[in-house]
Amino acid sequence: MLRLITLPFCRVVMLAPWNEPPRRRFVAYRCRNAFRRLLGHAVIDEFATLSSPVLLGPAALAGKLYDAGLSLAHRRDPEMAVDLGWPPLVVGLDEPAPALPTRWQDLLLEALASPVLESELTAGGDRRERRTLGLNWLERVDVGDATLWITDVGLLPKQLGRLCEVSARPFSLAVTLSQPVARLPAGRSATFTVAGEERLQRLLAAAGEMGP
Amino acid sequence: MALNRRELLQIGPLAIAGLATGNPAPSVAGRQRARQLGVRIGRLQPGAWNAITDVPGVTVGHATLSEGSGDLVVGRGPVRTGVTAVWPHAGIVNEYLPCGFDMPNANGEVTGLVQTARLGILGSPICLTNTSSVGMVYDTLLERLPSDDLPAIEPVVGETWDAFLNDIEGRHVRREHVLAALDGATGGAVVEGCVGGGTGMICYGFKGGIGTASRHLPPPLDGYTLGVLVQANHGARELLRIDGVPVGEAIGDLRPEPDEAAALNSILVVIATDAPLLDYQLDRLARRAVHGLAKTGSISGNSSGDFTLAFSTANRIPRRMFWRDAAYHLASLEQFDIGPLFEAAAEATEEAIVNALFMATDMEGRDGHLVHALPLERTLKILDRHRRLFPATKAEGDVRA
Numbered sequence: 001m002l003r004l005i006t007l008p009f010c011r012v013v014m015l016a017p018w019n020e021p022p023r024r025r026f027v028a029y030r031c032r033n034a035f036r037r038l039l040g041h042a043v044i045d046e047f048a049t050l051s052s053p054v055l056l057g058p059a060a061l062a063g064k065l066y067d068a069g070l071s072l073a074h075r076r077d078p079e080m081a082v083d084l085g086w087p088p089l090v091v092g093l094d095e096p097a098p099a100l101p102t103r104w105q106d107l108l109l110e111a112l113a114s115p116v117l118e119s120e121l122t123a124g125g126d127r128r129e130r131r132t133l134g135l136n137w138l139e140r141v142d143v144g145d146a147t148l149w150i151t152d153v154g155l156l157p158k159q160l161g162r163l164c165e166v167s168a169r170p171f172s173l174a175v176t177l178s179q180p181v182a183r184l185p186a187g188r189s190a191t192f193t194v195a196g197e198e199r200l201q202r203l204l205a206a207a208g209e210m211g212p
Numbered sequence: 213m214a215l216n217r218r219e220l221l222q223i224g225p226l227a228i229a230g231l232a233t234g235n236p237a238p239s240v241a242g243r244q245r246a247r248q249l250g251v252r253i254g255r256l257q258p259g260a261w262n263a264i265t266d267v268p269g270v271t272v273g274h275a276t277l278s279e280g281s282g283d284l285v286v287g288r289g290p291v292r293t294g295v296t297a298v299w300p301h302a303g304i305v306n307e308y309l310p311c312g313f314d315m316p317n318a319n320g321e322v323t324g325l326v327q328t329a330r331l332g333i334l335g336s337p338i339c340l341t342n343t344s345s346v347g348m349v350y351d352t353l354l355e356r357l358p359s360d361d362l363p364a365i366e367p368v369v370g371e372t373w374d375a376f377l378n379d380i381e382g383r384h385v386r387r388e389h390v391l392a393a394l395d396g397a398t399g400g401a402v403v404e405g406c407v408g409g410g411t412g413m414i415c416y417g418f419k420g421g422i423g424t425a426s427r428h429l430p431p432p433l434d435g436y437t438l439g440v441l442v443q444a445n446h447g448a449r450e451l452l453r454i455d456g457v458p459v460g461e462a463i464g465d466l467r468p469e470p471d472e473a474a475a476l477n478s479i480l481v482v483i484a485t486d487a488p489l490l491d492y493q494l495d496r497l498a499r500r501a502v503h504g505l506a507k508t509g510s511i512s513g514n515s516s517g518d519f520t521l522a523f524s525t526a527n528r529i530p531r532r533m534f535w536r537d538a539a540y541h542l543a544s545l546e547q548f549d550i551g552p553l554f555e556a557a558a559e560a561t562e563e564a565i566v567n568a569l570f571m572a573t574d575m576e577g578r579d580g581h582l583v584h585a586l587p588l589e590r591t592l593k594i595l596d597r598h599r600r601l602f603p604a605t606k607a608e609g610d611v612r613a
Binding site: 046189190191197198 | 331332363431433434490491533534535536537539541543544545546547548
């Protein structure tokens with residue numbers, strides 16, 4: 001499940017339905033040069049996982065988008081949790097902020113919660129490209145000065161970090177939708193499938209072919 | 213034989229060895245481990261050996277070089293140095309392990325950390341030595357790694373500076389010493405104090421060196437063990453705390469001689485566990501060792517090379533599978549369960565450092581430089597005044613008799 005939502009004041013990458021059960025996905029990100037307009041990254045730094053939609057919009061609106069993400073997380077669970085959409089991940093883009101419509105947050109939350117809305121990216125300069133790799137796939141989504149790599153190949157966070165390095169844009173993020181991290185009974189372990197180096201190299205080569 | 217607090221305080225360090233509550237480790241004259249003397253750090257239970265070797269498969273070997281006395285003659289001595297080798301498991305060069313690290317102040321060297329940061333794996337024994345022997349040890353470790361069509365792995369070698377006591381410029385650690393440490397590695401009790409890479413090290417202005425400790429995990433992680441080994445060569449005397457007690461403030465004498473030449477240095481911390489953790493979780497675990505380090509009084513000073521390395525033995529990755537196969541499988545604990553491992557890492561690191569101090573002995577080195585061992589009798593009295601001395605019993609899981 002991968003949805004790209006475009007609204008007049010932001011774009012959103014939904015990695016899962018907004019109200020899915022407690023679950024996280026392995027993730028990594030990379031900032032280049034002086035990029036710093038990022039909210040919600042500390043939990044990624046600590047746990048290397050993400051359970052929030054990725055909200056991308058003008059840097060001047062980053063606080064407002066974060067606030068909307070908090071509303072969504074509270075709606076999922078009043079206590080919020082790292083596997084229930086907290087913290088929101090907001091990427092501030094280097095682009096001008098439009099005037100916000102009235103009820104902008106309601107509009108955003110309705111779009112996120114909509115079970116049917118499918119929207120391609122339409123903002124100028126944004127693009128989406130998908131490659132098939134055997135039975136797997138890799139998708140690149142460029143939004144403003146950010147690149148998102150999304151794949152179903154089983155990768156660990158450090159491997160995802162290497163995928164981030166393929167992009168030359170100021171901000172890049174890589175996430176695998178394979179084998180989400182679910183809550184387990186106390187003391188139990190889960191088993192993850194991890195791509196070997198050769199397979200990872202093929203993935204990185206495919207990513208490289210999709211441009212800097 | 214358990215000793216009460218009064219009895220503990222009536223005996224001097226030299227008498228203590230004869231009154232041991234068990235056989236803690238290959239003996240060091242006049243010295244005993246902290247827990248055997250009634251120091252009880254933290255609240256988790258140690259493993260059978262209270263050592264990194266309580267993690268199944270982990271073995272430790274030392275090559276200790278101690279020769280000569282008098283004035284320094286570069287290339288001739290005096291020599292006070294060595295190598296300590298930690299094997300995560302006997303087949304590490306063919307079956308990699310997930311690995312993580314942290315470096316609270318990185319004025320030092322541990323080779324292979326780029327590999328750990330980017331690939332998240334460990335594929336060699338871990339060797340600890342002095343600063344000027346890193347290249348030699350690294351080179352020797354390369355000999356032990358497979359040479360075939362698969363990519364080469366980076367050996368892991370860490371260092372601390374022993375030049376106050378040792379002819380470090382003389383480069384006395386040679387290939388045969390590295391091989392002796394590697395080939396002499398065993399499980400069970402670990403020799404501590406002035407041995408192996410810790411031979412010439414100084415800790416909080418007392419003689420330092422190698423120390424180790426372990427913890428069994430409480431429910432729901434019972435069944436798992438975490439062990440730590442340190443090469444302790446760090447800290448300012450005034451900051452030394454043992455179980456929260458400001459022992460360093462209370463013992464102002466017994467400074468290294470000449471004192472002004474004994475600069476602050478570094479510590480290497482190796483953490484092993486058999487709990488199934490992935491590389492990024494091991495990075496998190498490695499960070500927690502710093503809390504144990506801090507509890508002994510370290511602030512990871514500007515001149516320190518403080519490194520913590522953590523590996524899990526639960527997931528073995530055959531090297532061909534790692535480099536060639538499409539995919540392999542790794543087990544991982546639920547993220548919300550790993551809190552007790554953090555506590556174990558902090559506790560075992562703290563106790564390993566204290567054990568290094570308790571087991572090290574006075575040492576005279578180059579140019580007559582002298583470093584005193586922590587005076588155990590005085591230390592026990594100080595701890596008792598702060599009500600931090602407890603009767604030592606085997607029932608505490610202290611050591612295997």
